[in-house]
Amino acid sequence: MSNPSDFSNIQIESSMPKPWEMERTFNDVLYDWMNRAPYLAIAVFLHLLAFFALNAIPWNQLEKKDQKILQAEAPPPPEEQFEEPEPEPPEEIIEEPIEEPVVQDSEVVEEEVSDVQNEVDSDAPESPFNSDQFNNVIGIGGGAGGGGGKIGGRRKGRAAVGNTINKALLAGLEWLKDHQSEDGSWEAAYFADNCPEERRSRGGDLANGKGEEVHDVGVTGLALLAFLGFGDTIREGTYKDIIRSGVDWLINQQDRDTGLIGPTTSKEYLYDHSIATLALCEALYGDKKNPQLKKAAQKAVEYCLKAQNYGQAWRYSVPPDGQNDTSVTGWMVFALASAKDAGIDVGKKPFEDALFWLDEVTDSTNGRAGYTERGGDSSRLKSLMDKFPASQTEAMTAVAVLSRVFIRNIQGEDPKKDELILRGGDRMLAMLPEWDKGGGGGGNSNWQEGDGGATNDMYYWYYGSYAMYQLGEKYWEKWKGAMENAILKNQRTEPPCYDGSWDPGGPWGWSGGRVYSTALMVLCLEVYFRYGRVLGAR
Numbered sequence: 119m120s121n122p123s124d125f126s127n128i129q130i131e132s133s134m135p136k137p138w139e140m141e142r143t144f145n146d147v148l149y150d151w152m153n154r155a156p157y158l159a160i161a162v163f164l165h166l167l168a169f170f171a172l173n174a175i176p177w178n179q180l181e182k183k184d185q186k187i188l189q190a191e192a193p194p195p196p197e198e199q200f201e202e203p204e205p206e207p208p209e210e211i212i213e214e215p216i217e218e219p220v221v222q223d224s225e226v227v228e229e230e231v232s233d234v235q236n237e238v239d240s241d242a243p244e245s246p247f248n249s250d251q252f253n254n255v256i257g258i259g260g261g262a263g264g265g266g267g268k269i270g271g272r273r274k275g276r277a278a279v280g281n282t283i284n285k286a287l288l289a290g291l292e293w294l295k296d297h298q299s300e301d302g303s304w305e306a307a308y309f310a311d312n313c314p315e316e317r318r319s320r321g322g323d324l325a326n327g328k329g330e331e332v333h334d335v336g337v338t339g340l341a342l343l344a345f346l347g348f349g350d351t352i353r354e355g356t357y358k359d360i361i362r363s364g365v366d367w368l369i370n371q372q373d374r375d376t377g378l379i380g381p382t383t384s385k386e387y388l389y390d391h392s393i394a395t396l397a398l399c400e401a402l403y404g405d406k407k408n409p410q411l412k413k414a415a416q417k418a419v420e421y422c423l424k425a426q427n428y429g430q431a432w433r434y435s436v437p438p439d440g441q442n443d444t445s446v447t448g449w450m451v452f453a454l455a456s457a458k459d460a461g462i463d464v465g466k467k468p469f470e471d472a473l474f475w476l477d478e479v480t481d482s483t484n485g486r487a488g489y490t491e492r493g494g495d496s497s498r499l500k501s502l503m504d505k506f507p508a509s510q511t512e513a514m515t516a517v518a519v520l521s522r523v524f525i526r527n528i529q530g531e532d533p534k535k536d537e538l539i540l541r542g543g544d545r546m547l548a549m550l551p552e553w554d555k556g557g558g559g560g561g562n563s564n565w566q567e568g569d570g571g572a573t574n575d576m577y578y579w580y581y582g583s584y585a586m587y588q589l590g591e592k593y594w595e596k597w598k599g600a601m602e603n604a605i606l607k608n609q610r611t612e613p614p615c616y617d618g619s620w621d622p623g624g625p626w627g628w629s630g631g632r633v634y635s636t637a638l639m640v641l642c643l644e645v646y647f648r649y650g651r652v653l654g655a656r
Contacts, residue, residue, distance in 0.1 A: 291344060296313060297309045298363070311324070338367060339394040346397070388436070403460040406461060419453070445497060495509065516581035551601045
């Protein structure tokens with residue numbers, strides 16, 4: 119027997135089949151697939167789900183496309199229509215040197231204005247001629263300022279005026295600025311004390327021409343309207359500080375309960391109140407978000423409405439006593455119109471009632487409006503009737519014509535269809551402005567020279583200038599030349615404390631004084647750019 123530990127030669131045989139000899143039957147394969155079936159089904163489902171999900175994505179929208187840029191060009195705004203005065207026949211004009219502030223007495227003024235679009239003095243202070251500010255004034259002044267003033271719509275731009283007129287305007291405004299009191303007012307009687315040292319140092323006397331102290335509210339309103347009419351506001355312009363201090367002073371004079379501005383010590387205090395109301399409303403137009411100013415203007419307007427006679431107009435009493443006159447009515451109409459333009463609701467009835475009164479005092483055969491009776495004379499003091507005869511003025515006709523134009527426009531009616539407007543214009547053509555140097559003191563002991571004779575009526579010239587500008591055509595063409603000659607040739611250039619002012623001539627210069635006359639003449643010269651036209655050349 120061989121050695122038991124020697125296994126190398128031992129052969130072991132197994133009954134198990136060889137790996138390569140193992141066979142798999144169909145049943146074996148089927149069984150194996152059946153065991154895997156759930157997992158395969160899940161995989162197939164997931165693949166199908168992914169397939170459909172991918173196909174659902176809008177791949178074509180994700181492609182980068184060229185960006186289309188749409189360009190729209192807004193149509194140009196309609197060309198602004200600013201109505202300019204009718205051009206005069208061409209004639210040779212001799213311009214003064216720019217350094218000269220005003221026209222000398224020896225010069226004849228026949229200068230083309232708005233029509234020719236002359237450039238203004240480049241050395242002038244910031245002004246509406248070099249600015250797109252707004253402000254337009256109604257009545258005696260009163261802005262703010264599109265398209266040409268309140269009567270024809272708010273103006274959006276300025277017409278240039280000739281150098282002569284521009285210099286006269288600037289000189290007048292500078293005189294008013296230099297004679298404003300520290301509290302913001304203008305004093306009818308004691309304005310001369312405010313003449314600054316710069317003027318005094320050049321020699322000469324302080325300006326004369328005192329007015330009545332009781333009218334400080336009224337002349338302050340007039341001076342403010344001259345600055346507002348120039349185009350400045352409480353917030354903008356060369357004279358904004360002047361305007362702001364003047365407005366503050368007027369507000370401080372107002373009775374917070376009644377709304378009345380100023381004292382009742384004068385019989386004619388409603389004149390002063392209406393002019394001050396007009397100034398506040400014009401200032402409000404340029405600063406509508408000022409709550410203090412809005413409240414003051416609102417209260418002042420309420421007092422005006424309380425003073426109107428039911429179904430008619432105004433005179434001197436509050437509450438009204440049934441008496442009316444055309445002069446006070448004119449101021450009230452424009453104060454209320456300015457309030458309406460500034461956003462204060464006054465309704466239409468006050469204007470309808472005022473028109474009823476104007477119809478009552480206007481002679482339908484010739485267009486002449488009277489002071490308190492149909493076709494009658496303008497108001498005059500008995501003591502001055504001989505010196506300033508009422509037959510030498512059409513002041514009430516001018517008030518009535520301008521009031522009619524404005525009221526008809528507010529009512530949405532065509533002023534050109536009001537025959538009394540054109541007849542009134544014909545009446546004024548026969549009574550053009552003329553500066554008469556004759557006469558004595560005109561009731562003012564402070565006044566000794568140049569107070570003017572029978573034809574001097576600045577009150578008439580102011581209303582007449584605005585009325586005739588509205589009528590345009592032959593009316594404005596003839597009035598314009600006469601107005602310029604009367605006003606520009608007679609502006610004072612010396613002594614220094616007079617420079618830029620106008621002597622307070624005429625039937626009311628003694629009452630308003632030099633501040634009154636200067637403010638009115640500045641307002642006359644602002645007619646070229648303060649109102650748009652409703653009639654005539656449109």
